Amino acid sequence: MTAPVRRASVFAFICTLALAVPLGGPWVGAAIAVVVILGALAITDGPIFDLLAYPSDYEDGRLYGLITFVLAAVALGLIAITTSMSVSIFVGTVFLVGYGNLAEQAARRRTGNDVALVAVFCLVAAIAGIAGQAISISVTDGAGAVESVIPTLPTMAFLAASGALLAALLRDVLFSRDDPIVMLSVGLLCWLLAELEPTHGALGIVAALAVTIALGYISYALETASIAGMLTGILLGLLTIVLGGYGWFVVLISFFAIGGLSSKFRYEQKETIGVAEDNNGARGSGNVLGNAAVAIVAVLGYAASSATLVPGDPNPTLFLFAFAGSVSTAMSDTLSSEIGSVFETPRLITTLEPVEPGTDGGVTWQGELAGIVGAAVVAGISYALFPEVTAVGAAIIVAAGIIGMTVDSLLGATLEGSVLGNQGVNFLATLSGAIVSALLVLSFAVLG
Structure with a gap:
């Protein structure tokens, strides 16, 4: 057994001690945490230190990795x-x-394939998450344990799968010693999702996972997404299906699919002129989140309004149009830049002066036309799938996409590079598209 596996085994055992809270109450759990932390502070060398220490702990002579891990668990318990x-x-x-x-470290002894390691982590983490929830509920409810656990299994599976995907994503973009951040982030996400009261049955959760995982892996295999981008897409897709529905997912996946493929359009030519996406066009988590964060917030808002968690009496339709407006913007902007960049010399949107290809804020008429078509595609899908989206509603979604695309170009010409990064520009542009879409729907509703 290698050192990383031995260390992971001890950490997994320490995690099992979390059952002290449902078994003996919070004071028992706190006492165990204090004992572990004091022991970690007292051990500064020797075989036990070697067993528990991360490589960076040797520089400090303290088991800070273990201490912060336990403190994160204590914070979540509080x-x-x-x-x-x-x-x-x-x-x-x-x-x-x-x-x-523990599962990932054990798998590393047999394979170095990154996708296989991510798959092992997600599978075992999800199973462990379900087991932890089920055991905790069983301990708390005693005689009625089975009756309490079985009806909630679909929800537990959804929470555990969502948590496992987020954990895998964060572990991919952070450092190995950042498990405390991972733990807190996963716990807060699961808490939020539980409050939204998802109602899908076991078959629905399994189907949602199967669809999102399959499409996520296809995006990775086609090199339109990195591993982090794949994980982000799967997580966002799962949340969209369970909290919104398959119609919402089709709108979102249309952007991922068409936008991802557009990055491959004349890729060699883009490389030659210096405007190609890095990593052979594979989009990472930052790119995915920059374009889809507003959309997923709209999905959460829709679910929250349905669960009566939003103050007042919000109209869920507004969240639907905000979602469609943000995706329309993302699609429009992506097609505009990916297709327009290979044509004639772009012009800066603020002055119309010719600029070099790849200049932030540079536009071409071909790119603008492609952007309009992209917005129309999202509007057409929304019109076909949602009864709430009438012909006027579809026109609103197109308008929101075009306005959002224009905002992206204006921000690129004025603030990108000095104040904002590319992902920040994408986020603000999709936010503007969502706001415009919702405001136009409100205006037409008032006028009507």
Whole structure:
């Protein structure tokens, strides 16, 4: 057994001690955490130190990796016992991180394939997350354990799968010693999702996972997404299906599919003139989130309004149009830049002066036309799938996409590079498209 596997085994055992909270109460869990932290502070060398230390711990002579890990678990436990977060989510999250890490470290002894390692982590982490939740509920409910656990299994599976995907994504973009950040992030996400009261059955959750994983892997195999981009897309797709529906997912995936393929359009020519996406066109998590963060917030808002968590009496249709407006913007802007960049000399949108290809804020008429077509595609899909989207609604979505694309170009010409990065520009552009779409719907509703 290698050192990373031995260390991961001990950390997984420590994670199992989270069951002390449902078994003995928060004070018992706190006492165990104090003992572990004091022991970690006292051990500065020797075989036990070697067993538990991350490579960076040797520089400090302290088991800071273990200490911060336990402190993160304590913080999550405090949230669970002082807020509406259930103790089962706390235990499930701790199990998820600990046993997922152990499985990945063990798998590294047999393979170095990154996709295989991510798959092992997600599978075992999700199973551990479900087990942690189920055991915690069983301990709490005693005699009625089976009756309490079985009806909630679909929800537990959804929370565990979402948490496993987020954990895998964060572990891919952070450092190995950042599991405390991973644990807190996963716990907070699962808490939020539980509050939204997802109602899909077991078959629906399995189908959603199958669809999103299959399409996510295809995007990776086609080199339109990196591993981080694939994980982000799968997570966003899963949340969209479960909290919104398949219609919402089709709108979102249309952007991922068409936008991803557009990055391959005349890729060699783009490389020659210096405007091609890095990594052979594969989009990472930053690019995916920059274009889809507003859309997923709209999905969460829709779910929250349906679960009566939003103050007042919000109209869920507004969130639908905000979602479609943001995706329309993302599609429009992506096609505009990916297709327009290979044509004649672009002109700066603010002055119309000729600029070099790849200049932020540079536009071509071919790119603008491609952007309009992209917005129309999203509007057409929305019109076909949602009864709420009438012909006027489809026109609103097209307008929102064009306005958002224009905002992206204006920000690129004025603020990108000095104040904003590319992902920040994408986020603000999609936000503007979402706001314009919602405001236009409100205006027409008032006028009507």
